[in-house]
Amino acid sequence: MTLRVGSTSYAQLAFMPEAEIGKTPTTGKGIDLRMTGESLEQNITKDVSKEINQSRQVSGMFLTDAQTSGGFNIELSAREYDPLFEALLMGTWSKFGDNGVLSVQSIAISYDDTTQLSKLEITANRNTDFTKLLSVGNYFSVSADEASAEFNYPLIVAQVEAGSIYVKTKLTDATLATNVKVYHGHVSNGVTDRSFSIEKRLTDKDQTFVYSGMHVNKMSLSFESQAAVTGNFDFIGMSSEWGTGRMLGDKSEYIPSQTGIPINTVVGMKGALLDGEDVREKLTAAIEKISIDYDNSMKGHAGIGVLGFVDITAGTINAGGTISMYFNDASIYNDVISQKHHRLEFAVYDKDGHGYAFIFPCLELKDPKAAVSGKDEALKMELGYTALQDSGNTDKTFFIERF
Known part of the structure; x- marks a missing residue:
């Protein structure tokens, strides 16, 4: 018999919230996840014996670590990743009707x-x-x-x-x-710890990997002209196992993914508001690209008798991103020097009007650049921004609203 080559086109991700961190649920149903690629893995580390002997040969090896990490790439669509947004921010979606x-x-x-x-x-x-x-x-x-x-x-x-x-x-x-x-719904950064079991099934080969105790450590999103909104969720976890077939919950048919089409910036994004004003009315003819990066600075903690981590804790929130726009007004340089605080928000949505607003109630701009890189090109301004705790009414760093 000749073995056949497996295909990435048969891969399917699924997940389940964990009631106990690191324990894959055995009841309930898994939930399928949409993705455009993934890097989930358990990185197993071994060391060799340092024993010295007359034969000059290595007498043995032993396990030292097994770190579960990685993530997956997405094209943003309405409601598909709401549990992950909630876990990333360590907050809770507001109560509004039935799940928003x-x-x-x-x-x-x-x-x-x-x-x-x-x-x-x-x-x-x-x-x-x-x-x-x-x-x-x-x-x-x-x-x-x-x-x-x-x-x-x-x-x-x-x-x-x-x-x-x-x-x-x-x-x-x-x-x-x-x-x-x-x-409607909104969620902001908080301190509620959540974890998931994430399953990767390679269905053409009936091979399954389950990663447990997975915490959403980082998220990046890219909003670029003439393109779908893309991004990545990055995790740090506690353990992994291999098997066949479905391995989440009761292992019966999973809850299917949402069916909304990917959100794109052509028909699904009008612009951005800086301090409540459209940036196109003062700063620029149009924004070419905005990025968001959110990092929980999570760390895993090792212990004797445990292969992997005994626990995972969150650190300081690091949030910010970049803005690329067509150059019109250099007054933004003064805001950078004077350390003026701004509010930045923008919404993206699908053809039915459903999507998300991303809101930074307090940020500082940094690294302004308006370089003339060559002839016959549009002059652009590049800016970075760092999100800060809002000392005003919200006392928060980041909000996501769904609609």
Whole structure:
């Protein structure tokens, strides 16, 4: 018999939250994960005996370590990675309806020319006080059978009352009354430790690897013109095992991945707000690229009698990124020198208006560059930024809002 070559096209990731860190659940169902590539592995370290003998030969080897780490690459899509965002920030998604989706009876929409605000008067299925669920500046989206293309974009709360939400977007007067849903949720950095068991199945060969005690250590996201939003989640874990077939939970059919199409920056991103103002109205004609890097500075701790780690702890949050935009105004150099603090936020979404807003309530800009690298090229400005703890109302470093 001739053995056949395995193909990467048959690989499938899945995961499950762990009730006990490092213990793969034996009940419940695994959840499939979408990915564009992965680097999950257990790096086993051995050492050789230092014994000296007359034959000059090595008398033996022994295990010294087995570190479980790696990650996977993604194309961002709505709701697919929500548990990982929550674990990364060590926070908890806010309560809003059923897992961020609130079904309501109807929404009556009216626009006021005087205030230049659209009012969404909401009739809910039960007593719902939106002042307890939403705040000014929150992002949300609305869907309904009668919804027009105006709702294929996120909305930002400008004012909120018990039964109404006001937005600055000019919406057409209408009533939505069939299959009406409001989408919202937010999570910020906290201290709640979460871990997962992550499974890698190579289905054409029926080979399975399970990595346990996996903590989300880092995340990177790239928002680049004319491209899908891409990124990576990086983990540090406690152990690994090999087997066949499904190995998570009750090992029956897993919960499938979400079905939203990957979010792209062409139709799914308008720009960015710096201190509440669109950067395209002052600083630049357009942003070419933004990146986000978030690092929990996690460390594994070894102990006698344990191959791998006995525990994993989080360290200092290191968050920031880069911005590349077309050059227009050099005044940003003064902000760098004076160490002015800014608020940066931007939203990305799919064709149905669902996605995420990424918010840094306090950051400092750094490393401004506007080099003339050659002729016949657009002049660009490159900036770095470092996220800081907001000493104002939020007391946070980073928010993610879903809608």
